[in-house]
Amino acid sequence: MKIYKFKTNKIQLALFIFVMSSFGFNVSQANELAASKKGDFARGATAWVNNCVRCHNVRDPKELRDDQWITTTFHMRIRAGLTGQQTRDIITFLQLSN
Ligand code: HEC
Numbered sequence: 129m130k131i132y133k134f135k136t137n138k139i140q141l142a143l144f145i146f147v148m149s150s151f152g153f154n155v156s157q158a159n160e161l162a163a164s165k166k167g168d169f170a171r172g173a174t175a176w177v178n179n180c181v182r183c184h185n186v187r188d189p190k191e192l193r194d195d196q197w198i199t200t201t202f203h204m205r206i207r208a209g210l211t212g213q214q215t216r217d218i219i220t221f222l223q224l225s226n
Contacts, residue, residue, distance in 0.1 A: 164213065167220025175214045176221055182208065189225035197222040 180186055192200060197219055205215045 165216065167216035167218075169217075169221050169224055171214075172217035172219070172221025175210070176218050179208045179210060179214070180204070180218070189222045192222075192226065194223045194226065197226070 177186070189197075201215055201219050201222065204210075210218070
């Protein structure tokens with residue numbers, strides 16, 4: 129069976145960006161969005177202090193390994209009502225502090 133491969137060339141890419149920008153999608157906005165998706169240590173520290181003490185004592189970042197902080201923070205995200213960005217920031221803070 130022949131598998132159809134979708135190849136994007138530069139013209140198609142330029143066309144795609146042109147079409148997207150005509151709908152108000154700005155490429156520099158997309159870059160900012162991509163940058164803000166990364167976890168931020170300083171924002172994470174603030175979000176951790178403000179949110180993670182509401183229900184129990186603050187948990188020492190050293191308590192858990194990097195991989196355990198991912199699952200635990202996802203669990204706590206639901207309890208604390210955090211946004212995705214806050215969750216990524218807190219995970220970054222916890223993983224860089226343990
Ligand atoms: C709305 C209340 C609430 C908030 C806010 C909250 N937690 Fe929790 N946390 C709990 C409860 C309840 C438990 C007991 C375990 C469970 O959820 O069943 C818990 C347990 C834990 C545990 C023990 C391990 C585990 O998964 O059971 C850790 C570590 C933890 N929380 C970290 C955090 C961090 C980090 C934050 C901030 C992102 C946070 N918590 C915010 C309610 C909360």
